[in-house]
Amino acid sequence: MKAAPFDYVVPDTIEEAVQHLADAAGDVSILAGGQTLMPLLALRMATPSLIVDINRIAALSGVSRAEGAVRIGATTRQAQILADPTVAAHAPGLTKATALVGHHQTRNRGTIGGSISLAEPAAEYPATALTLGAVIEARSARGVRRIAADDFFLGPYTTALEPEELVTAVHFPEWPAGTRLIVEEVARRPGDFALVGFVCALVVEGGRISRAGVGWFGMGPTPMRSRKAEQALTGQSATGLDLAGIAALAVSETDPMEDGHASAAYRRKVAGRIFQRTVGQALAEQRAA
Amino acid sequence: MSQHSIEVTVNGEAVRAEVEARRTLGDFLRIDAGRTGLHLGCEHGVCGACTVMVDGLAVRSCLMLAVQANGRDVVTVEGLAHADGTLHPAQQAMKDEYGLQCGFCTPGIVMTLAALTADGARPTEAALRDALSGHLCRCTGYQGILRAARRLAQGTAA
Numbered sequence: 268m269k270a271a272p273f274d275y276v277v278p279d280t281i282e283e284a285v286q287h288l289a290d291a292a293g294d295v296s297i298l299a300g301g302q303t304l305m306p307l308l309a310l311r312m313a314t315p316s317l318i319v320d321i322n323r324i325a326a327l328s329g330v331s332r333a334e335g336a337v338r339i340g341a342t343t344r345q346a347q348i349l350a351d352p353t354v355a356a357h358a359p360g361l362t363k364a365t366a367l368v369g370h371h372q373t374r375n376r377g378t379i380g381g382s383i384s385l386a387e388p389a390a391e392y393p394a395t396a397l398t399l400g401a402v403i404e405a406r407s408a409r410g411v412r413r414i415a416a417d418d419f420f421l422g423p424y425t426t427a428l429e430p431e432e433l434v435t436a437v438h439f440p441e442w443p444a445g446t447r448l449i450v451e452e453v454a455r456r457p458g459d460f461a462l463v464g465f466v467c468a469l470v471v472e473g474g475r476i477s478r479a480g481v482g483w484f485g486m487g488p489t490p491m492r493s494r495k496a497e498q499a500l501t502g503q504s505a506t507g508l509d510l511a512g513i514a515a516l517a518v519s520e521t522d523p524m525e526d527g528h529a530s531a532a533y534r535r536k537v538a539g540r541i542f543q544r545t546v547g548q549a550l551a552e553q554r555a556a
Numbered sequence: 557m558s559q560h561s562i563e564v565t566v567n568g569e570a571v572r573a574e575v576e577a578r579r580t581l582g583d584f585l586r587i588d589a590g591r592t593g594l595h596l597g598c599e600h601g602v603c604g605a606c607t608v609m610v611d612g613l614a615v616r617s618c619l620m621l622a623v624q625a626n627g628r629d630v631v632t633v634e635g636l637a638h639a640d641g642t643l644h645p646a647q648q649a650m651k652d653e654y655g656l657q658c659g660f661c662t663p664g665i666v667m668t669l670a671a672l673t674a675d676g677a678r679p680t681e682a683a684l685r686d687a688l689s690g691h692l693c694r695c696t697g698y699q700g701i702l703r704a705a706r707r708l709a710q711g712t713a714a
């Protein structure tokens with residue numbers, strides 16, 4: 268199908284962009300990489316009167332380090348993130364997640380800001396941001412706001428963003444060097460949204476887990492975080508863990524849906540298996556290192 | 557609805573057009589630029605048939621607005637072969653390995669392979685498989701396409 272008619276503007280600065288958003292009073296879509304918005308337009312599931320293309324705003328793109336975090340500008344392409352040495356060195360969980368996002372061809376256009384603002388519950392970036400404790404930076408004509416990922420994802424495709432706010436960057440806190448990172452998913456075909464996706468970060472010091480992040484995608488109406496499992500892991504010896512018990516606890520904190528692709532029971536079962544297999548493997552690698 | 561006058565370099569030639577904002581790059585290339593070698597399958601970013609190169613990168617032309625290509629360099633499948641008809645190595649490899657039957661998906665696959673192996677790059681098997689996952693082919697069962705991709709990546713295509 269073809270998109271319904273709309274007006275199009277392509278501002279050069281963030282200030283101009285947020286002014287457009289303020290003026291449009293909600294009847295507007297922001298075009299970043301377009302890898303989701305363009306299909307929604309083509310299917311007429313989105314019919315905005317105005318499109319604000321943010322691709323020409325140089326200040327929105329790029330990777331830098333500040334305040335113990337890696338800052339990824341909103342329009343940084345997924346392909347750039349995948350190849351970025353700063354991300355690989357200081358936010359390697361993001362590199363792992365990016366390898367699973369979409370396809371080579373869509374990563375050449377798709378952006379991190381677009382994926383985070385879309386808040387698809389089965390997508391890699393929102394769950395990775397949530398699990399690793401990322402902070403979302405947003406701008407409006409009224410100023411800058413920083414929103415913790417924990418407070419950002421409210422429901423399927425629903426975030427804490429106001430209609431006139433633009434995501435300008437995502438800050439990924441740097442976890443200690445040597446943190447074991449897992450991003451794993453089960454999908455019917457490569458590049459499809461995950462039926463079950465798992466993100467985990469484990470800091471092991473002196474044979475004990477000193478810090479853990481456990482999160483899921485495709486396992487509920489939003490990306491989900493399993494706080495009880497994080498607590499259960501923290502302080503444990505890295506050997507002789509009750510992996511099956513903690514996996515069951517982690518899965519109990521999810522709320523997977525039943526749809527044509529998989530039953531909720533199937534998703535839970537696969538999630539438990541992924542948890543046990545990948546966490547077990549990560550801890551074994553840690554011992555061998 | 558806004559109208560925009562754009563100039564896009566298509567296969568080395570400047571193409572100017574007045575387009576509606578909603579015109580996709582794929583429609584612009586087929587309708588305004590007359591490059592019908594590029595195929596539109598799903599028109600919403602699923603099949604990969606519409607893949608072209610924009611500034612050297614393989615992208616889906618149904619997922620970009622024509623106005624976003626203003627000032628950019630676009631290559632379609634028509635831009636690959638030499639003027640004398642000598643095929644691009646990606647085309648030759650697909651031909652030699654029987655990587656096509658009906659040919660609907662082929663222009664997109666060839667563009668991805670050409671982008672991946674540009675400037676003598678030798679993508680790994682994993683990178684080839686990952687990139688080819690962005691294309692649907694109803695006919696071939698993919699085996700010939702994979703052989704073509706491997707041959708090309710090994711630099712043994714004609």
Ligand code: FES
Pocket residue numbers: 595596597598599600601602603604605606607616617618619
């Ligand atoms: S026509 Fe563009 S991906 Fe199918």
Ligand code: FES
Pocket residue numbers: 655656657658659660661662692693694695696
């Ligand atoms: S050759 Fe027919 S769709 Fe691929």
